[in-house]
Amino acid sequence: MNLLRVLLTLSWRNLWRNHRRTLVMLAAITTGVWAMIFMTALMRGMVDDMISDGIGNLPGHVQVHHPLFRDDPSIVNSFPRPEGRFLDTLNSPIVVAWTSRIRVPAVISSERDTRGVTLIGVDPESERRVSFEADQIIDGRFLNQPSDKGLVVGAKLLERLETKMGRRLVVMSQDPENNIVDRGFRIVGVYKAKLEALEETFVFTGREVLENMLGIPGKISEVAVLGRDYRDIESLYRTVAEAADSDLEALPWYELDTYLGTMLNVMDGFVLVWMVVVFLALSFGLANTLSMAVFERVREIGLIQALGMRPSAIITQILIESFFLLAIGLVIGNLLAILSIKPLEGGIDISVVAKGMEMMGSGSILYPALKLPDMVMANIVVIVLGFLTGLLPAWRASRFDPVEAINKT
Secondary structure, eight states: HHHHHHHHHHHHHHHTHHHHHHHHHHHHHHHHHHHHHHHHHHHHHHHHHHHHHHHHTTTTTTEEEEEEEEEEEEESSSOOOOOOHHHHTTTTTSEEEEEEEEEEEEEOOOSEEEEEEEEEEEEEEHHHHOOSSSEEEEEEOOOOOOOOOEEEHHHHHHHHHOOOOTTTTEEEEETTTTTTTEEEEEEEEEEESHHHHHHHEEEEHHHHHHHHHOOOOOOOOOOEOOOOOOTTTTTHHHHHHHSOOOOOOOEEHHHHHHHHHHHHHHHHHHHHHHHHHHHHHHHHHHHHHHHHHHTTTTOOOOOOOOHOOOOOHHHHHHHHHHHHHHHHHHHHHHHHHHHHHHGGGTTOOOGGGHOOOOOOOOOOOOOOOOOHHHHHHHHHHHHHHHHHHHHHHHHHHHTOOOOHHHHOO
């Protein structure tokens, strides 16, 4: 313990012998740590926004449907509403929210134009808890109940059809016998989505109304289930899959939308690569600082070797100096990152590049996400690489010949 106390004291004093060089290195480490955490928070925010929006675009965290539905999303591939054990599981505490839907391809017509859309019959109350559209009504209202005969359309689709609130539209689709069925609907609400393309895709009406129109009473196309965290849904997925009927297919969100699943995996890998690359650049400066500190003290190191200090103690002393540099830089860098990210968590307006962000599946507001695991990873990367960087100067110092070092001028 006495030796360690001596080494700590010597290391701290040696660190500030050339305070200008030490302060420059501290500034570099602090900037690097801040850049790692700040840029990671921006990237995390963008990816979280993309995934949350993607999950909010009707998939949910887990989805249950007929095994053939994804290949052929027609009304033929429907199944009865949940009941028994399946319904009990959906209403259990592990499930935050769930909803059932009828989802069919359709053609919608106004007096001016005709468009292909996805017609969705919903239970409004449960849909509000799972899907994002319900809270983004910009004109009129959302549906009130499953028997609501109104139609909710996207703002962009309204523009394409050259119509407006309160007007009637004709919607056509196919029933299970492949017969064309149609019905007139009155527009009761207009929604605005974060991604403009969705406004031309999804059209909503009451689930019971669509059941009657298609002649499929008591049947649905899918069940969407929402958990607590999109990153941790394995338990939810297994529970729902086991409870669903054996002839149904349950899939997690990252299989329903492989683009988003791949994006999350790429992001996790990129964060680590980004941190390593940033600190590798800083490690050259750290190695140079420690090497210069060693070369300035060649005679001193030779003297303490002659007095009996072992090479291992010299290595430890140099590494402690490295640790002091890293620790101070980490503390300041982390504080700067927190202080600079927290005020921005309310959102950064990036509407100037909104079109490009929309192509990537993200909105025009970026919400930085400061996550503890990312901060921990950044600190671990800095400490590990900093320790490895300090090994070479420390090893070289321990290899000095005491006689040559003392006589060195």
